[in-house]
Amino acid sequence: MSIERTAPAILPVSTAGPSRDTRLEAEVVDLFDQFRDRLLRYLLAFGLAIPDAEEIIQEVFLSLFRHLQRGKSRANLRAWLFRVAHNQALKRRQRNRRDPESLAADGIAVDPTPNPEDQALSTQTHRRLLAVVRALPEQDRRCLALRTEGLRYREIAGVLDMSLGAVSISIARSLARLTRATER
């Protein structure tokens, strides 16, 4: 039997209240559209499970809204988003460690090996690269993940609270491993 997937039967019903700070809301939603995938990839590289990561992202953008509402600085919101997400992720992991039930769930995502279908899609090189990344020390993995999401080295230093020199050493170390993996 062929099963046809249809669009949702119904369009969402608008229940929004009177407009309030709608321009700011639109701006935050716009930033969400730009950065959600990047933040999610970073948080998954961090070792969080998808529901936890999605929840952190919600918190990040609600904080962003309050941050902008209070008229705080708009300078480099990109680095701001990643820094807040990173700090929330650290907190979340601490909490999960205290709570053994979610620890098990957390463990699932620590090794995000792609499923067989994904493997068929990605090239062999990509698979090998991602395997090398998974084997990197945690801090190196974070530096590299932030770089691949488009942050400058100086921004990475700010997010991870490291010196610029330490970031460049970490990235150089990881890239050396990646280069060896692609040459083979």
Next chain:
Amino acid sequence: MSYEKHPSDEQLILDLDGELSARQSRRLRAHLESCWTCRTRRQELENSIAELIRARRDEELPSADGPQALLKARLDQLPAPPPRIPIWALAGAATALIALAILAIRVLPSRRPVVHQAAIFSIPDSRLTPGAAVLLNRRSVCSAENTKNKTVPVALQRQVFANYGIPGAEPREYEVDYLITPALGGADDIHNLWPQSHSATVWNAEVKDALEDRLRQMVCEGQLDLSEAQREIAVNWVAAYKKYFHTDAPLPQHRQ
């Protein structure tokens, strides 16, 4: 003037971001011009990053639609910013607050514990759960068994709880239920699932079951279009119940 020895990978990396001093950068470039080994090395570093970016982009992520809808809903619910208050009013307010605080200390024996307030969802949030259907025609729906209590995969359940902002929800507080029942062609899709709370006493799962049976019967007897049944249950199942059972409250035989 060029380097005595080859620059380190770190220097090459920092130069790519323009983080070397003007003098360091000039020396590095001069060296690169005369050293093909380092030029190749720099190219390799750039290639590795580019390749990794492509590999990352290939990994599939869950759709952003649900989370985006959730964010909009939450932004709508945020309280308005506090109005700006003149300083003289603040001083008065502060005095009043101190008085209140003293009163509170006297009146309340101890701080009340924070009670986890379980939200009750009688009708799902239409932005998170608009409803989604898989089977189009009446025949395939009516020839299939009237599937009841089909269980939702645990991973999907977790996602539903997370989307509704109750990530730590206990299964005994909520049951993740299909908005459009699979017996009416409802899909195993995040947009068709919602956390129905067991604390809902009036419009609860049993009452919804009764409506689903009624609608399915009407669809299969040709009294109602399948798409119309799906639409009504998705828009507001409580309103649909009232309409099809001609009542404002659940009928006694449907309550448990």
